[in-house]
Amino acid sequence: MTIQSINGCIGCGTCVKTCPTDVIRQDPRTGKAVIMYPADCQICHLCRMYCPVDAITISPEKSIPVVVSWG
Amino acid sequence: MDTYSKSPFVKMSVLFFGGLPLMLWILGGFPERSFLKESLSVVTMLSFFFMIGMFFWSRANPLVVKDLKMRRTITIHKAIGYTCVAILLLHPLFLVLPRFFEAGVSPDDAFVTIVTTFHTGTVLGMLAWILLLILGITALMRNRLPMTYRTWRRWHGILAVVFIAAAAWHAIDLGRHSSLAMSGLIILLTTVGVRLFLKHTL
Numbered sequence: 001m002t003i004q005s006i007n008g009c010i011g012c013g014t015c016v017k018t019c020p021t022d023v024i025r026q027d028p029r030t031g032k033a034v035i036m037y038p039a040d041c042q043i044c045h046l047c048r049m050y051c052p053v054d055a056i057t058i059s060p061e062k063s064i065p066v067v068v069s070w071g
Numbered sequence: 072m073d074t075y076s077k078s079p080f081v082k083m084s085v086l087f088f089g090g091l092p093l094m095l096w097i098l099g100g101f102p103e104r105s106f107l108k109e110s111l112s113v114v115t116m117l118s119f120f121f122m123i124g125m126f127f128w129s130r131a132n133p134l135v136v137k138d139l140k141m142r143r144t145i146t147i148h149k150a151i152g153y154t155c156v157a158i159l160l161l162h163p164l165f166l167v168l169p170r171f172f173e174a175g176v177s178p179d180d181a182f183v184t185i186v187t188t189f190h191t192g193t194v195l196g197m198l199a200w201i202l203l204l205i206l207g208i209t210a211l212m213r214n215r216l217p218m219t220y221r222t223w224r225r226w227h228g229i230l231a232v233v234f235i236a237a238a239a240w241h242a243i244d245l246g247r248h249s250s251l252a253m254s255g256l257i258i259l260l261t262t263v264g265v266r267l268f269l270k271h272t273l
Contacts, residue, residue: 004102005102007101007102007247007248008245008246008247009245010185010188010190010192010193010245011188011190011192011193012184012185012188014176014184031190032190048175049173049174049175049176050175050176051176052166052167052176052180052181052182052184052185053166053181053185053245054104054108054166054169054170055247057102057104060103068174
């Protein structure tokens with residue numbers, strides 16, 4: 001598994017919108033983000049980078065460096 | 072200072088409100104993050120537990136008054152109170168502070184997203200923040216308020232009870248380290264603290 005856990009989610013839904021492979025969904029009962037399809041995670045780190053409360057942890061064992069543009 | 076360090080009540084309360092949450096945090100097996108993020112989390116968590124402790128470091132608790140006398144109890148109540156109120160008032164900014172040093176969402180965008188997400192946890196957090204601000208200001212300006220000390224003390228306690236109820240729910244709902252054990256400890260300490268106040272006041 002690549003996306004490891006979501007702790008302290010406020011339910012803003014940003015990660016759901018940013019995930020290109022639809023790994024994360026919003027629980028209709030709690031309104032919080034849940035990891036629905038972990039096998040589809042491409043380790044792009046977008047959910048982690050755009051989460052306002054830094055609630056998402058990506059497994060460090062399988063992580064690849066984030067590509068960040070200069071300037 | 073020597074009186075405080077020798078007091079068995081102070082030692083016990085530091086163990087309960089500092090040691091126990093730290094132990095649960097260490098044993099919780101939470102995902103590792105950067106030193107800055109973990110430090111800010113631990114400072115916020117301890118401040119919250121020490122805020123619960125304010126119910127125990129007050130005249131409502133006969134044990135502490137017997138051990139430290141009222142004068143020293145008030146000194147410890149004020150010192151811890153003002154420090155923890157300042158930290159907890161700033162803690163929404165602690166969430167976005169690490170964003171200055173990372174790629175991704177900007178700190179101001181993250182902050183706007185947090186305060187415009189109207190879910191139970193965030194709304195309760197904002198309510199608790201406002202109550203904490205009122206608690207802090209009315210404590211600082213107590214002498215200027217048009218009420219007797221006894222009336223102020225009662226209102227201060229009632230405000231504290233409402234604050235801790237909202238803050239505890241917020242912490243359990245949104246706390247990154249709110250495992251079952253940590254939530255249980257929050258509920259236990261809050262219930263005992265509020266009961267102590269109600270028993271003394273009613």
